[in-house]
Amino acid sequence: MASDIQISVRTLVEHVFKSGSIDARFRSQTALLDGTRIHQKVQKTYQDGDQKEVYVSTEIDYDGLTFTIDGRCDGLLMRDGKFIIDEIKSFSQPLDQLEPEGYPVHWAQAKMYAYIVALDRELEEVDVQLTYVHVETEEKKSIIQMYTFTELASFVMEVIASYAPFAKLLNDHRLKRNESCRELTFPFKAYRYGQRKLAGAVYKTIVDKKNLFAKAPTGIGKTISTLFPALKAIGERELSRIFYLTAKTITRTSAEEAFERMGDCGLCAKTVTITAKDKVCFQEETNCQKDFCEFANGYYDRINQAIFDILSNENHLTREVIESYARKHTVCPFEYSLDLAYSVDAIICDYNYIFDPRVSLKRLLEEQKKSTALLVDEAHNLVDRGREMFSASINKEPFLQLKKEYKGVNQSIYEAASKMNAWFIRLKKSHETQKEFVLEELEEDFLEEIRQFAMTAEQALQLDPSPSLLDTYFKVNQFIKIAELLDDHFIIYAEKERKDVKIKLFCLDPSELLQQMGKGYRAKIYFSATLSPLPYYQDILGGSAQDYALNIPSPFSEEQVEVFIKPLSTRYRDRERTKNAIVSVIQSLIKKRPGNYLIFFPSYQYLLDVYEHFKLTDHTTQTLIQETGMTESKREAFLAAFKPDQSETLVGFAVLGGIFSEGIDLIGDRLNGVVVIGVGLPQLCFERNLIKDHFSSLGKNGYDYAYVFPGINKVLQAGGRLIRSEQDHGTIVLIDDRFLQRQYQHLLPSEWRQFTII
Template sequence: MSEDIQISVRTLVEYVFKSGSIDARFRSQTAMIDGTRIHQKIQKTYQEGDQKEVYLSTEIHYEGLSFLIDGRCDGILFQDDKIIIDEIKSFSQPLDQLEPEGYPVHWAQAKMYAYIVAMDRELEEIDVQLTYVHVETEEKKSLTQKYTFPELKGFAMEVIQGYAPYAKLLHDHRKKRDQSCKELSFPFKTYRNGQRKLAGAVYKTIVDQKNLFARAPTGIGKTISTLFPAMKAIGEGQLNRVFYLTAKTITRTSAEEAFARMGSSGLCTKTVTITAKDKVCFQEETNCQKEYCEFANGYYDRINEAILDILSNENQLTREVIESYARKHKVCPFEYSIDLAYSVDAIICDYNYIFDPRVSLKRLLEEHKKSTALLVDEAHNLVDRGREMFSASLNKEPFLQLKKDFKGVNQAIYDTASKMNAWFIKMKKMNENQKEFVLEHLEESFLEQTRQFAMTAEQVLQLETSPLLLEIYFKVNQFLKIAELLDEHYVIYAEKDRNDLKIKLFCINPSSLLRQMGKGYRAKIFFSATLSPMPYYQDILGGSEGDYSLSIPSPFNEEQVDVLIKPLSTRYRDRERTRDEIIDVIQSLLKKRPGNHLIFFPSYQYLLAVYDQFKQIDGDTQTLIQEAGMTEKEREDFLAAFKPDQTETLLGFAVLGGIFSEGVDLIGDRLNGVIVIGVGLPQLCFERNLIKEHFARQEKNGYDYAYIYPGINKVLQAGGRLIRSEQDHGTIVLVDDRFLQRQYQQLLPSEWRQFTII
């Protein structure tokens, strides 16, 4: 019995015929829109009786596999007694730069459509036409070839032969994968308290095609509790692919370790970890052009072999594995990881590959989404990340600089940059006495001016290189894209900084856009130790009525942690006054409970002030300090210093909400105590106040949404570094009088509420 493999005509021919180099030189941002417009314009010239956007499909059997191939043909034309297959391609370069014979990949697509039509209509021969159209001038060039049915049949079989090794590899792997997922047992001897409940809820969510918001305490083993049921769902045919989405590199490592553990228990899955381009680039400067990079030059000529090689020999495609094979096959490691993402069972990557409209994995087709689940780790981070993804800003200064740079060089850029600069000057004058101010709306004349700038820049960039113009062009395009999303969830504001003025389209509530970007996936599981209060996160992360929610109590005993509260004021105005008492608290803890401790501060400035004074009083205690902009190696060294069974006390100074307050596992004696200074409130600022006012207008508690909930989340994350297993014991000291207030008390975990006031 043959097995079915579904594939689109375009994907099939691109796999077999795509060639050449990666070229990240300037490309028009409007190419896709122009392409659609050009297609529609050409199709309007078709004669009566001609057909456009015709859905075609066929089945080809080859070596025990059955290939179900489909796609939409641009046009089937009927002229005299001839049938012509028309494939339209928009072209941004001048048409005289077009290859005289056209491009093999374009001919291949058209010929596959011709084969299907000729077979369906029992034609002996058929004409194939490539219509190239210049996106701006709309100048047209057509290339036509006549083919007999035997020629087309032979060609179709050649294409299938070229694709078959890859198809067979995936097909054989998926059979093994499904069987191993079915047989997979939980890879630990026992479930921790709450783990089985979480795993069961994740599985039910996938089966029921729902969304789940899960608050599961730190140390429960959330990664394995979400990935294990997802793998079981693959084995039952409920899923074909899983995205494990994270905000930080350190949590990606946890997912890799979970897959390795399940692999040693018999699981056979292919996973890829996508690392940011600038981190994996082999060159000193990231410049994706064939002249500058041997890994970009000829990339598409080598990529199929590189993919077959790595998939034949490896299951876990981590950063190190990808880099090794990328060097072997001389391919760009970043593009390699993206191409592999479409072949594997699980993708470990940043949130932005799914939610950010600028970088999401566009080729993941709608029908693939239906069999894909999203596991969103540390989901509390998605609130601010969502705001960031859906916001955009423009500054005055770069337009002034462009005006200077292009004066007497290019009149068109000089004129459009001058107009943009003049608009910013007008704004400044109209609001002379305000540092920040809100705009009710964006004038259509300003948006038109901005579009005009983008179009002018586009024309210039196709002919010459200007790093500043390119940078501003991309910023302007992003701004225009976000401007189309403006609704009641946005505030438009301006902010002055000396001579500069910034205008920002600020997405205050990312809920509807997060919901939209996550649409179509079979299930979404949002989980975190600090998804509290739950209604707030369900609201702001785009939850809907009918979503599932789950709160799991801590699996650890209250006796494992001593919670102490020191009621001091850490408010900005009191910090100098209470600094001596804070140092007394630190010294008292270190004296009574020596060992490894972390102390978290609400700001780096505050940290330095206490650190300097502490070192003057106590020069003997070994200390570490979180530096701004630490490299991965420096971060690893910082954590490695927290060794078990140390005879000397170690005190690490770190920032609340920073790299060491989340996703860090210091098990057992590696960490004996955590001190949290303050309630973590974000700094009072214009933007936070806009958030407060926005939610207050919706009859919600604006201050909680803008300040208290994000603040307490940082406190809970920092405290959560302490108890990571059933054997851990330690002390948490909360330094702030507000921890004794009812509104803060309610937000603390139940195991922290048995506290001692010191």
Template sequence: MSLEVPISVRTLVEYVFNTGSIDARFRSQTSLLDGTRIHQKIQKTYQENDQKEVYLRAEIPYENLIYKIDGRCDGLLFRDGNVMIDEIKSTSQPFDYLEPEGYPVHWAQAKMYAYMYLVDNELKEMDVQLTYVQVETEEKRYLKKTFSLSELELFVFDVMKGYAPYAIVQAEHRIKRNQTSKELAFPFQQYREGQRRLAGGVYKTITEQKNLFVKAPTGIGKTMSTLFPAVKAVGEGELNRIFYLTAKTITRTTAEEAFDRMSKCGLSMKSLTITARDKVCFKDETICQKEHCEFADGYYDRINGAVLDILTNEQAMTRDVIETYARKHTVCPFEFSIDLAYVADAVICDYNYIFDPRVSLKRLFEEQKKSTALLVDEAHNLVDRGREMFSASLNKELFLQLKKDFKGANKEIYDRASKLNSWFIALKKAKEESNEFTLEKLDDEFIELLIQFKEDAEPVLQLASTPNLLEAYFMVNTFLKMVELFDDHYVIYGEKMRNELTIKLFCIDPSKLLKQMGKGYRSKIFFSATLAPLPYYQDILGGEEDDYCLSIPSPFSAEQTDVFIKPLSTRFRDRDRTKDAIVSMIQAMIKNRPGNFLIFFPSYQYLLTVYEPFIQENPDIQTIVQATGMTEEERESFLESFKSGQKETLLGFAVLGGIFSEGVDLIGDRLNGVVVVGVGLPQLCFERNLIKDHFTKQDKNGYDYAYVYPGMNKVLQAGGRLIRSENDHGTIVLIDDRFLQQQYQSLLPQEWRQYTVL
């Protein structure tokens, strides 16, 4: 039986012919963006009968493999009765730095297209042209060769041979993956209440190529309820790849554990976890150049062996596993994981690898997206993360510093920085009356100055990487990208602080851009225990009217939780007045209900305001406090303090919306109660008020969008730490008089509504 190998021309030749080192030295961002523009410009010079973006495909047998190869060649040119393949390559490097005869990987791509065209059209020979274009000067270099069918047949045979070991491993794995996915039974003895409904909803959504917004309660087993049906869809041929997207490391671990459990039940699936570059870098300083790093030097000469080795021997490619193989093959662990992302069956990673235009996995082709599902965990976090991804800011200090750095050193940079600094000074004077203001638009002079600064900085950075200039360059480049995206989903505002002035392009409503970045994927599943109210999240995360929505009730009974509301004011102006009452309430609680408690405050400062008098009055009570900037080891130590079977009371003081208020599982009597101080509203500020005003103008409840929904989400997340299984019992205390108001009551889970007022 022959094994089928579907593959694009580019993927095939890059695997066989890529060589060299990783080099993260400065590269002109303009040139990267201009690649498409250059292609289009060259194609516009084609003659009337020439063709562009010509789709070619071929089925080529090799031993027990059948390669199904396809791709689009840039141009098919007809000259003097002959046909010629044209492959366009743009470069930021001066032509003096290029190989005079062109690069083997570029010739390989063009020759593959030529072979496919020759066979299709029963021709005996063909011209092949590489067109190199220098993006800044638009200088062109043409390299042309003629190849016979027999020459190209030998070449293609060698390419097939070079790819075959990898192709066999992948093809055999795919058969086993599909079979085991199809046969896999739910990896627990039975479904929890509501779990089957969620799994069924996810499977239906994937098979119907729709999107789904799910509010599913804490403790239901959301990770398995979404991954299992996605895996089954792979077995049924509906999917080829799954992305499990998270905001936090701890939820990635849960996804890894789910794959491990399914693997022990017979599933054969390659799962990969991507960890941030700075966390996995083996060097003390992250400088991705061959002179500084042996893992970057010759990376592309060794990466195929590393990929083949790990795919042959491992199912779960976690951080530890990747680091082991990266050391074995002397390859950069981060780049290794990115290369694996294009071949793994399931990828566990941060949101930004899909949604952030500056970071996303750009080599995912549209055809691959059509067979890929996105599972977006803790999707409530994507709202502010989306705003962050699509916003950009610049400040006066940046250019003032460059003016000082380059005085007498480089006239162009000095002049540009001076003019930009002067622009900020002029704006500051014009807005003398207010520290915060909005602008209808950015004037053309400012945009032109930024473009000129970027252009002047590029040749300087190509010669030497100056930290301040490099930082300014990337900030300006990001800002200009966001200028291109600017529309009525944005607002421009300025903020003054003493001598500093910052201008921000703020993406108030990320829905349009999240939808755009998620376009092309077969299905998107947005899920969270606190995705409420669902219409709000469907609106702000880029949903459409025909998307599916699902709200699953808690499988846990109201009797498992004793809920109390203490109607004190926690508003900023009243905090000093009510802090003693909060201390007294905590004392009474632990006297009547000793155990392990987490107490959440809306800010670190507020936490200390209550903690300090409490510890003075209760020096014998064991307490731990969340600190700012905790390391992973310190976080783990904090959580490990909550032990099962402890006889003495332990109080953990933490910040609402912080690292301990979501994604934390303290099962059984490791946690006996949660106290939430305040309704979690973000601090009143200019930016939040801009959000409020924006949505109010759209006839939506702007105050809810800006303050109430984000705040109550934090409250629900914090309270959700308590009941994690059918056997858990505990106490929730909500301290704030607003919890008795209808606006906030309506957002409380059903099982919290049988409360007692203290």
């Protein structure tokens, strides 16, 4: 039985014919829009009876495979009784730089369409035309050639023959993958408490094409409990691809380890981990141009072989594996990982590849989304990350600098920057007494000026890629993009800082845009140990009443953790007064119960104040302190100091919501206790108050949405570092009088509610 390979004309010809180098020099952001505009403009000149955007499709059998090839032909024209296939291409370089005969990849695309049209209409010959149009001048150049059906049929078979080895590799793998997923058994001797329930809910969510919000406690093995059922769904042909989305490197590692473990149990699945470009770049300075980088130079000439090689030999395409094959084939490791993402079964990457409108994997077609599931790990992080992705700001300062830099050098940039600078000055003067103030709307003349600046910068950057102009251009462009999304989920505000002024388009509620960016996927699974309270997260992450929700209680007994509450005020105004008492609590704890402790503070300054006082009164206890901007090696050294069975006490001072308060595993005796100082409330600030007012105006508890829920999340994450398995025991001390208030009691996990007041 022949296996079916579905592929678009464009994907097929680009695989076979694309060549050349990665060139990340400045490219107009309007290129895509220009392409669409130019296509429409050319199509408007077609005559009566001509057709545009003609869908074509055919099936071809080759070497035991059936290829279903389809696409949309730009134009099907009729001239003097003859059919002409028209393929329109926008071109940004001057047309005299165009290859006289056009480009092989463009001819290949047009000839594929011509073959399908000739086959369907039983034509003996057909004319094929490439229409190149310059994006700015709209100057046009057409190249036309006649082909017989025999020539086209022969060409198409050559293209299929070139692609077939790769298609066969993918097809053979998919058959093996589906079989291995069907036969895969859970990779541990037994399910932990709650794992079977979570796995069952994930599978049902995928089958029912729904979304799931799951609160599942730390330590039950959420990674395996979500990946395993998703792979079983692949085996049952319910899915073809999985995205495992994370906010932190450490959770990416957990996903990689889960795939390796299942691989040892017979799973045959290919996974790729996408690492940020600046982390994997082989060069000292990231400059993706052929003249600067051998890995960018000729990238497309070598990439097919590099992909074929790695997919023939490896299943787990981790950062290290990708880097070694990238060096072997001299290809850019970042672009390599993105190109591999379209051929593998699971992609482990940051949230932004799906949810950020500026970054997402654009080539994932709607059809493929329908068979793709998103597993969103540590989903509580997506709230602030979502706000960040959908917000944008610009400052006065860069325009002032550009005004100075381009005076007498480039009049048009000088004038455009001057206008922007003057606008900010007027804004500043109109609100002299306020540091921060809300703007009702963006004035149309301001938007016009900022668009004008972007267009002027675009033209200048073609000739002069000045870093300061490029940086400002990107910020302006991002601002314009977000300005197009503005609705009542946003607020516009300005902030003065010394001589500078900033305007921010601030996304108060990311729910609708997260929902929009996740549209079309078969299922979305949001899970975290601290997705609590669940209704809040369902609301703010774009859930709906039709979604499934699951709350798995902790598998760990109350006997495993002893909880103490010390009712002291940690409010800003009382910190100096209660500092001594906090140090006394810590010292009393480590004296009675020696071991390894993490003490979490709501701010770095507070941490330093208490730490200095602790050191004055205790010269012997070994201490560690979280530094700002720690490198990966320093982080690893910090965690490595927490050894099991130490004879001396070790106290680590860290920040709530920071790098050590979530996603780290200090199992057994590596951690004996956690002290959380404060209820984790974000600092009172203008932005948080805007969030509070927004949700209050909708009849919700704005203070909870802006302060209480994000704060308690940090507390739960920090406390969750302690009990990671059935064997773990330890002590949690919560220092703040608010922990005794009913509002906070209600938000604490049930196993923390049997506490002793100190």
